[in-house]
Amino acid sequence: MSSVVDKIHVMTNEPDGAAAPGRRSEYAQLTRQAIVEAARELFTRKGYFATKVEDIAKAARVAPATVYAVGGGKNGLLRTLIEAGAKDENIPQILARIESITEPRDLIRFVVHTTRVKFEEWSGLMRQVAAAAVQEPGVRESERIAHEGLRGGLALTARRLMEMGAFRPGVDVDRATDLLWIYLCNAAYFIRTDDLGWSLDQSETWLNETLTFALLGS
Incomplete structure (x- = not known):
């Protein structure tokens, strides 16, 4: 997951105006991927109830609000993980x-x-x-x-x-x-x-x- 998070960090530090629409779309996808991977690691290691949205946000290097907006909070993230496995x-x-x-x-x-x-x-x-x-x-x-x-x-x-x-x-x-x-x-x-x-x-x-x-x- 670190490579995903590091790439997000690099992209967020580009000069103003450097992010083309395609790059913004890539950033959104990388952000979602980092959040989902952080959720899986934390759910597996700590358990569902012991994992907080703030923990996921910290691991993915995003704001807690982004976890809710992108992943739908813990419930949404767990469902995303399970559906990804089924598909x-x-x-x-x-x-x-x-x-x-x-x-x-x-x-x-x-x-x-x-x-x-x-x-x-x-x-x-x-x-x-x-x-x-x-x-x-x-x-x-x-x-x-x-x-x-x-x-x-x-x-x-x-x-x-x-x-x-x-x-x-x-x-x-x-x-x-x-x-x-x-x-x-x-x-x-x-x-x-x-x-x-x-x-x-x-x-x-x-x-x-x-x-x-x-x-x-x-």
Whole structure:
């Protein structure tokens, strides 16, 4: 984040009249990026409630009023972060890969590994989101957005397995989506890593074995 903040600092110290419309637009984008990155770092490290707008402003080197104007305060910033994760540029590639895999076990391994990678990337923030959602409706809404994004990918996985005729008796698309959610949602990862002390390698190996049996049978 420091490079973003430093670039903003340089641009704000240009001579009067030096900032062309394009430069002003770039400055606005950099300001927003610095605020969002500062919010993510602080939410993850301190927690949602312990982070103040003034803390975000100080880290981004802007006025608190700018945090409200650009980011919509803490609630708006958290939603921006969650929506950015749900619309990450690699999401279309992930969904395309789910559609293209033709072997059921390969598809399960791919989805398990993908959720493991996403958990590694987002677990710090999502741990704080889960803690704050109990008390804050706005945080619960952001959590819902994150859950919908993941569940959509899991539902696509279930439909692909159905199209392959891979399900064991008694499993349909709805049940498969539920099973994938039970094992691959953030809460399940937190139980394995935080409560049980499993490494992510252990978790991934176990998930591949367990989900293959739960969905496909022997």
